[in-house]
Amino acid sequence: MAVGLNAPEALQPVPGIRVAAVAAGIRYPGRDDLVLIDAGPDATVAALYTNNAFRAAPVVVAAEHQAAGGARWLLINAGNANAGTGAPGLAAARTCCEALAAVTGDPAEAVLPFSTGVIGEPLPVERIIGALPLLHAGLAPNAWMQAGRAIMTTDTVLKGVSRRVALSQGEVTLTGIAKGSGMIHPDMATMLAFIGTDLAIEAQALDGLLREANRDSFNAITVDGDTSTNDAVVVMASGASGAGLVTAEDRVAFSAALDAVCLELAQAIVRDGEGATKFVTVEVVGARSREEAAQVAETVALSPLVKTALFASDPNWGRILAAVGRAGVPDLVIERVAIRVNDVEIVRDGGRAPEYAEADGQRAFDAEEIHIRIDLGRGDARTRKYTCDFSHEYVRINAEYRS
């Protein structure tokens, strides 16, 4: 049984994991901007990092330290991405880890650093180091909300979720926080997500679960196709519950809960864009493979023409059709393609559905939650992508940022 506790107010502490946030003065005056998470001495940690070839310094160091084994501490700062900073940036990230090691007594390799904020500016190492003793002293089980707020950059809402799952050996908790604000200030729109659980699980198994959950959640959101240099998703398992995944039912139940936590956090990122006025699900079914389905869904979800039509509530279905057509699916038989938007059938057999009336299309496109369902009519594979519309605000915000 999974109980959803979706309001961030209800973020549950996770046995064995402690959290703290302080104001280190990195960039924003008068607010917390530095977070420490202690996953505990017996923790296992799984993480996925950005595929961008220009990985920011903290991502490089985090991946290195994680590969060394023994990760326990996450040190996260907002306000500065430590990206595009070259060798000095790498040194800065390492220095912060070493300084934290001196406070905790654990090796520097036990620390995974994460940064989000402006690109190309030196990380204010001294301020971070100066704040570490207070940060460490403040560790407490119940600071997830505080941490969720501290990692915000241009986010307008705190993103957090908790779930509890009953397993055969006892109940476990999952609590996650995320930051990222989709369409706005994309230099700072790094997506970070940190999920804690008291499940007892080996690192390799946890990694497998995270990869699976990530595929349909964080990897399924697409706003403008630009991937940040700093993206990361981390799951920590403290083991404090003593409950493991013993039965097949345990695996199904926990996996479903982790999937749900990731999906909810990912969708919250898409929804939180000043420029976004609609939440859009692009579902592709009837594909020959999942990759093919994803290719079509992404092409539609990233098409500026589709996205501006959605913003305008203009039932301009020809743009969806044209995007499907250029998605690069080999030997696509147009006559088998069907498209629905919410409850309205728009395209059937590759052409306008006979019963389609513009008024129905208008009603579908007027909605704030748009579900575009594309049936390729050539197989059983399917996937979903989540995105938002493309508004005046997107251009305004992205053009005006920094100026």
Place this chain on the structure above:
Amino acid sequence: MAVGLNAPEALQPVPGIRVAAVAAGIRYPGRDDLVLIDAGPDATVAALYTNNAFRAAPVVVAAEHQAAGGARWLLINAGNANAGTGAPGLAAARTCCEALAAVTGDPAEAVLPFSTGVIGEPLPVERIIGALPLLHAGLAPNAWMQAGRAIMTTDTVLKGVSRRVALSQGEVTLTGIAKGSGMIHPDMATMLAFIGTDLAIEAQALDGLLREANRDSFNAITVDGDTSTNDAVVVMASGASGAGLVTAEDRVAFSAALDAVCLELAQAIVRDGEGATKFVTVEVVGARSREEAAQVAETVALSPLVKTALFASDPNWGRILAAVGRAGVPDLVIERVAIRVNDVEIVRDGGRAPEYAEADGQRAFDAEEIHIRIDLGRGDARTRKYTCDFSHEYVRINAEYRS
């Protein structure tokens, strides 16, 4: 020797090719919207059509007719794309070709039809057929400008170019017209280009020259990644000059002229966007292959974050760097990447160039012609892509179109 005659006022007639335009009342009141081109009885014709799987009806019919051999007539209408129209649309396109065949006395397969305009509305076949006798009677060598205006939809300027090339057997002319307006009203932004020459050349050789010219011109412009269902580029050679490509010098000279005509028409399409305020060249050098260079150039040219920064004249080089990083180049060594914008070196060895000053970047980004040069430092392959910036107007126009 190639003489550029770039003002459309100076469009030169092409011996052996006749052109006419009339007002058929397809959509726009009081303007020409139907064009006929007669490439002559001995013409060879080469054409490239959209890769979009949803090819509009006229594209399907034109490709069929061209494959049958003997193409001589081009029938082009503006105001209606005859796209997304299913079987009735195909029948409409065929009916127009048959009606023209009755007027010319040639078989219907000698006619290649082209359409541009709104999607999903039935082609007004009767109006087109009714206008054919007058259109045919009006054929004249010197109507290229009139034809160039008649194929415009949301284009704001006539796009045309002429060149003359001296070959060993005599001088030949190339005259081309194009329509397409990049960022605006993209449902109608079909790119069409029709180029005539009096060169004597076999169809297969002409096809080869067109494919080569297309690669660095029409295939090198990218505005928002959306490919129209109606795109087509056609070259007709009447043979009337009696001059062929006899020597190696002939081939080089004519090929260069055709490349230049295609490039000029393609660039004119990018420049003609109400929303576009800057003309942007993205050049990638030092790649391992041309495909790799193109992949990086397109990723940068299509990045909404890069394009909004260019619109804002914001020297936000981190966005270019991040786009290069996510372009999917395998084993990209960041430390070898360099980026220049116009005359300013911004990134060297994968990081901010030591001498780079924000004021220099500001000066470069302030320009209306922006040349972004990305050196991947891993090979000798290179390519260029042409695009424009992403302005408020883009969203306004694309959101308001049809509403």
